[in-house]
Amino acid sequence: MKSRAAYFGVFTALALILSYVETLIPIQFGAPGIKLGLANLVIVIMLYKTDRKEALLLSVVRILLAGFIFGSMFSIIYSLAGGIFSLFVMKFLAGSGRFGVAGVSMAGGVCHNIGQLIVAMIAVETYQVGYYLPVLLIAGVLTGAVIGTAAGEVLKRIRSLEFQ
DSSP states (O other): OHHHHHHHHHHHHHHHHHHHHHHHOOOOOSSTTOOOOTTHHHHHHHHHHSOHHHHHHHHHHHHHHHHHHHSOHHHHHHHHHHHHHHHHHHHHHHHHTOSOHHHHHHHHHHHHHHHHHHHHHHHHTOGGGGGGHHHHHHHHHHHHHHHHHHHHHHHHHTTTOOOO
16 A cells, blocks of 8 residues: 555656646647646556556646646646546546557547537637637647657556556
């Protein structure tokens, strides 16, 4: 139990560090609100290495902490909507065994953006925000592919690491 808590703490810290690093990247990805999602690298790894409930807990804890430290209440709400929706989809796809890590991550990236877009439509009380969907779908696939590929490589290297 102790080592499990220690791993959770390490992964939480790593996710927060990657969230911070992402705030330092001055590159705009062509459209407002689109970012690489470096912290999701840790979430995808947790999805494959631990109980899926722990991946959900880490995702929520990371979003709350990063939101309070680097963002705002709105960023927390948007991130929670996208993060929880994408994690449930990724859990389902990873559990099916039909998709590789990159495919699962791409679906997660797309679903994260869809979850945030739904919250945005509710917040601004118009469906016209939905016109942004094609851009968000492309961004979700591209960023999900990058994060999924990196997560797959990390998972190969830590194959023997067990979380107990």
